[in-house]
Amino acid sequence: MLHEISKDEILKELQKLKAKKVLIQSPEGLRREAYELAAFLEENGINAIIHGEVNYGACDPADKEAKLLGCDALIHLGHSYMKLHLEVPTIFVPAFAKVDVIEALRKNIEEIRKLGRRIILVTTAQHIHQLERAKKFLEENGFQVVIGKGDSRVSWPGQVLGCNYSAAKVEGDGVLFLGSGIFHPLGLALSTKKKVLAVNPYSGDFMWMDELKERFIRKRWAQIAKAIDAKRFGVIVSIKKGQLRLREAERIVKLLRKYGREARLIIMNDVSYMKLEGFPFDAYVVVACPRVPIDDYENWRKPVLTPREIELLLGLKEEYEFDEIPGGRREKDEPLGISLHKAG
């Protein structure tokens, strides 16, 4: 399903860096590729160490670990660059899906027309290399296509992350999401408040988000209701570089205390309920990756909310808002391939 990792290009970059020792980080789906890349680099005289923790995004580069091990570089497989302070030179190796997106668009063109004439086109890193082709195809079919630039958390115009929909915040009649899964289009619907149509390039299926969005909001209100009388809140931040939302967490702690609740800051690495068993908190707020309280809440024995949901709980807001992590201004786009980022 995924492109092969471009081993030769990575080797070239490492040779330019005169790297002798590197650390290779990978998500669950690229473990074998990480293993094979390590063997390939070793054959070419570069000492390669494998990072064994499962990586979920560019928000968690293992640059500190690379530095600690005396590595000259980190190779981060499967995610595009996110602007963060890096402690060693890091090569980001995005994994582009091989599936053709045009076929799915063609199949669903009449459905897409229901979005309006001016459509906001977005996708994930997996399909970003086909976004221009998709745009052209849609234009040929009479659409006006807008692709937002996005902020410094993303690498390319039109790219969205589970925690960042900045590329969708442009003028348009509706949003067309190219990709699989429900999380991103749900985030898009909640974040843009526009009509969202998701077209899945693998299955060719489409999915309108209106009803799913309403059902999602009802489920989240049920979580909020469970925590409504909670006295003691644990407010969790993650040590992961791109998830360490300390100021936001401190704001939530203050807010909860102001409204008569106990609140305590908790720091974790991978946020999961199992580790928190034994603490006498009544409810938790995850001010880290927004996917944790939303995708994983069924594994929590205590209500678990996002920071935005705390404002709803306290009656400070009424309309449901999706938890996003904003970035700053992005200087330039990344190449559609590997990219080296210096330390600093």
Added chain:
Amino acid sequence: MLHEISKDEILKELQKLKAKKVLIQSPEGLRREAYELAAFLEENGINAIIHGEVNYGACDPADKEAKLLGCDALIHLGHSYMKLHLEVPTIFVPAFAKVDVIEALRKNIEEIRKLGRRIILVTTAQHIHQLERAKKFLEENGFQVVIGKGDSRVSWPGQVLGCNYSAAKVEGDGVLFLGSGIFHPLGLALSTKKKVLAVNPYSGDFMWMDELKERFIRKRWAQIAKAIDAKRFGVIVSIKKGQLRLREAERIVKLLRKYGREARLIIMNDVSYMKLEGFPFDAYVVVACPRVPIDDYENWRKPVLTPREIELLLGLKEEYEFDEIPGGRREKDEPLGISLHKAG
């Protein structure tokens, strides 16, 4: 079962440090105490953050996290000091068990006589505050009692850790272990090669280790046998400060390669098999906490060995050896209470 955490003493130390913000780290059994300590410190004007990861020993102080969060100190609950480079001042707060050890000794005095006249007395941090009383009681009963100093990984003479039996390596007829669980007395039996009797102060029961040791060795040989034809070995080190045995891991990688196996260094934080699913390794070596391959091997779908067991697998040694992590020379003993260690 455990002593109360001496909150006032901790507060005094923090006031001496003029600490405004601290991080509190705790093992699974002291979560409520961590929570209550945080509330107490907050009432006294100190901003307290809770570390949500489960802590398994002084080998893994969260000093880096404390520094990152701008904390003036780390409070490490439940374990005694281990000599490591610390990045912030750290208060170690050992948790001493309230149970009286003398009763269990009295009950088992005839069994203890079978060890010989000159006995090596050891225990874990939980009962260390009663070691002198135990020694006196045994001397009154006609024994000669030897208490070894131990190295810099432990805090007090006579203290053993799952990974360190240096305090037992003295002259004597046999080893008397005061404490619960099977891991420590097993380690003692394998490490000292002497007769070991474990006396449990909670239950009053005794346990001779000879047979258990033989059974353990047979089980470990079965693990070794499963890996005997393995081609690809993952050699795991942990980023945890007191478990980062990089040189030992590199030695094992070289050794495996010298004997025609593929070997690759893997770095993890908490070592567990689940995260490694997907890598095409045939077997693993854990060069981190020795308890992982020994206590947790049933959760691994691939054979998992200690570095010593690799030498047995390669036929370089014949006699089973327990995996220990040695320390350096210990300058002085710790107090039998909280102790502050400066950064550096």
